[in-house]
Amino acid sequence: MSNPEYQQRKAFFDQLLTIYGRKPVLEALQDSAMQIYKLHLADSNKDDGIIRDIKKIAQQRNINIEFHDRKALSRISKNGKQDQGVAADLQLSGYQPSTVISKDMLSSGKQRYIALDRITNPQNMGMIIRSVAASGIDGIILPRRGGAPLTALVIKASAGTLFRAPLFYCENLAKELARMQADGAQICGLSSHAKHSVFENPVSTSQIYILGNETDGVSNDIERLCDTMLKIPMHNGVESLNVAVTAALIAFLGR
Amino acid sequence: MSNPEYQQRKAFFDQLLTIYGRKPVLEALQDSAMQIYKLHLADSNKDDGIIRDIKKIAQQRNINIEFHDRKALSRISKNGKQDQGVAADLQLSGYQPSTVISKDMLSSGKQRYIALDRITNPQNMGMIIRSVAASGIDGIILPRRGGAPLTALVIKASAGTLFRAPLFYCENLAKELARMQADGAQICGLSSHAKHSVFENPVSTSQIYILGNETDGVSNDIERLCDTMLKIPMHNGVESLNVAVTAALIAFLGR
Numbered sequence: 001m002s003n004p005e006y007q008q009r010k011a012f013f014d015q016l017l018t019i020y021g022r023k024p025v026l027e028a029l030q031d032s033a034m035q036i037y038k039l040h041l042a043d044s045n046k047d048d049g050i051i052r053d054i055k056k057i058a059q060q061r062n063i064n065i066e067f068h069d070r071k072a073l074s075r076i077s078k079n080g081k082q083d084q085g086v087a088a089d090l091q092l093s094g095y096q097p098s099t100v101i102s103k104d105m106l107s108s109g110k111q112r113y114i115a116l117d118r119i120t121n122p123q124n125m126g127m128i129i130r131s132v133a134a135s136g137i138d139g140i141i142l143p144r145r146g147g148a149p150l151t152a153l154v155i156k157a158s159a160g161t162l163f164r165a166p167l168f169y170c171e172n173l174a175k176e177l178a179r180m181q182a183d184g185a186q187i188c189g190l191s192s193h194a195k196h197s198v199f200e201n202p203v204s205t206s207q208i209y210i211l212g213n214e215t216d217g218v219s220n221d222i223e224r225l226c227d228t229m230l231k232i233p234m235h236n237g238v239e240s241l242n243v244a245v246t247a248a249l250i251a252f253l254g255r
Numbered sequence: 256m257s258n259p260e261y262q263q264r265k266a267f268f269d270q271l272l273t274i275y276g277r278k279p280v281l282e283a284l285q286d287s288a289m290q291i292y293k294l295h296l297a298d299s300n301k302d303d304g305i306i307r308d309i310k311k312i313a314q315q316r317n318i319n320i321e322f323h324d325r326k327a328l329s330r331i332s333k334n335g336k337q338d339q340g341v342a343a344d345l346q347l348s349g350y351q352p353s354t355v356i357s358k359d360m361l362s363s364g365k366q367r368y369i370a371l372d373r374i375t376n377p378q379n380m381g382m383i384i385r386s387v388a389a390s391g392i393d394g395i396i397l398p399r400r401g402g403a404p405l406t407a408l409v410i411k412a413s414a415g416t417l418f419r420a421p422l423f424y425c426e427n428l429a430k431e432l433a434r435m436q437a438d439g440a441q442i443c444g445l446s447s448h449a450k451h452s453v454f455e456n457p458v459s460t461s462q463i464y465i466l467g468n469e470t471d472g473v474s475n476d477i478e479r480l481c482d483t484m485l486k487i488p489m490h491n492g493v494e495s496l497n498v499a500v501t502a503a504l505i506a507f508l509g510r
Contacts, residue, residue: 094491131500136490161493232507235391236349238416245386245503248496252487252504 014097017090017150018076020083022050027152028088029057033160035091039065042073042085054086091163094133098141098168098176107184111206114247115141117173117222118213122148126157127244128211129165133158135251139166141208143173174221180208186227189218190250192240194229198250201230209250211243269352272345272405273331275338277305282407283343284312288415290346293319297328297340309341346418349388353396353423353431362439366461369502370396372428372477373468377403381412382499383466384420388413390506394421396463398428429476435463441482444473445505447495449484453505456485464505466498 016037019028028034039058045051058065074080077087105111114132119125125148132140148154155162170176181187185206190198198209210226212218223229232246241249271292274283283289294313300306313320329335332342360366369387374380380403387395403409410417425431436442440461445453453464465481467473478484487501496504 127497127500130493131496133491134487134489134493134496159493159495161491164491164493166491232389234389236388236416236419236421238385238389238414238419240414241386241389241503242382242499244497245382245500248500248504249507252508 015092015095017092017095018078018087019090019149019151020077020079020087021151022054022084022086024152025086025088026050026054026057028090028155029054029061029063031152031155032061033163034155035163036061036063037089037091039063040073040076040087040089041065041067042070042083043067044070045085051086092165092167094139094164094166096166096168098170101138101141101168101180103183106180106206109184109204109206111185112137112251113139113141113168113185113206113208114251115173115177115208115210116143116147117210117219119147119211119243121214121243122151122153123157124148124214124242124244125150126154126159126162128247129154129158129167130161131244131248132251133161133165135248137251139168141168141170141173141176143176144169144171146173174219174225177208177210177222178225181225181227187225189223189226189229190231190246191217191223191229192231192234194231196228196230197233198230199233199253201228211247214243270347270350272347272350273333273342274345274404274406275332275334275342276406277309277339277341279406279408280341280343281305281309281312283345283410284309284316284318286407286410287316288418289410290418291316291318292344292346293321295321295323295328295331295342295344297325297338298322299325300340306341347420347422349394349419349421351421351423353425356393356396356423356435358438361435361461364439364459364461366440367392367506368394368396368423368440368461368463369506370428370432370463370465371398371402372465372474374402374466374498376469376498377406377408378412379403379469379497379499380405381409381414381417383502384409384413384422385416386499386503387506388416388420390503392506394423396423396425396428396431398431399424399426401428429474429480432463432465432477433480436480436482442480444478444481444484445486445501446472446478446484447486447489449486451483451485452488453485454488454508456483466502469498 077083185208186203187208189210332338440463444465
């Protein structure tokens, strides 16, 4: 199955982000800037207010609607408990599996990424995506689970940049970081308690900066594999910065 | 009246920020981190739920309560239409009139400030204050009117850093900027349409960077007096950054 056609189809499907839930899908449909590949509905849905609106807008926008039984839909949404019988595939031009970041790329010594370890606030997630996309660094690495899901809220907070941002998803962040480390990247954890400044980290390898959870920082298992922990030096007794501000400072730093 | 005692008293009163309105004042009282100098109440207030709570907490915290007639209170709040008969003086250790930024200081060529021209979102205002305080640049210049008032919302978004941040207030921003320009500072307006990058602005004078309103940018009358307009260079088709992110980038990375 490695013929060119399959590869092309795989690359296309890899760029789809499936969102779910009645409100998030309705909001995505209402935003004409959102590129939607397909709408998925459970055939058990009652034809009430919001479902009727969803269908109507999808028809107006000429978006393919597929009907599924409840079980098949939950396989598509990957969250049967919260999908409310509705899912949609968004097309994101920069959304790819992190496995495309190869050893050759990392060992060039020129790449820079920001990895997100359980960023839970959708507002922060959106602002990080917007700032990192603007900075022009190589991209954001984010695990599929454990952080804010990429819903309409995040898309809004990203000012629509989610559709173009270089986003590399993985299943298990710790494993993927260990792989990238083996492939030549320096793994840098961010912590306000660190000794060294992020502004004084002269290395010739590629770098991956890890931003941890808003409350408890970088996970223990990920901190253990970090080559170095770094801080943003702060004045006036300020103890921490908003995580999206930290992301922007790191991303723009390497200009 | 220029005896030392008067000067000292004046310096103390210059550091007071008066907030008003029942909800903002109640929230400030409930936050033990807030240093409150005095509570002002109109004697016409009915002793109902929220007023009773305000009095109770002020007594528990040993905060001086002063009663005024309606007219006197509106002179204190400077906003009789919205004060709801309640005002409080917060003590901010870094809050001073911008006139203390002298010609000597500006002509040293080493100072850097960020001036806020009608930033209206309290969340943005708080994040700007937090980031600029952390950066260690010389301070924020903000007019008393025309932007988000420094309410409990801003204090929360600043993560409490408002109490220590170097904040220089003025009555008329355009006038004060013209004065600082005459005193040797370069006035730089931020605009996404500018030709030159904020990261490539090699000057030997002190600088004041102006961040404009979230929607329509720097005011026309202020843009006219700018020595230069600068942008944050952006990639991936991103058209703008959050204003608090812009503030952080200038404060930490400029020069």
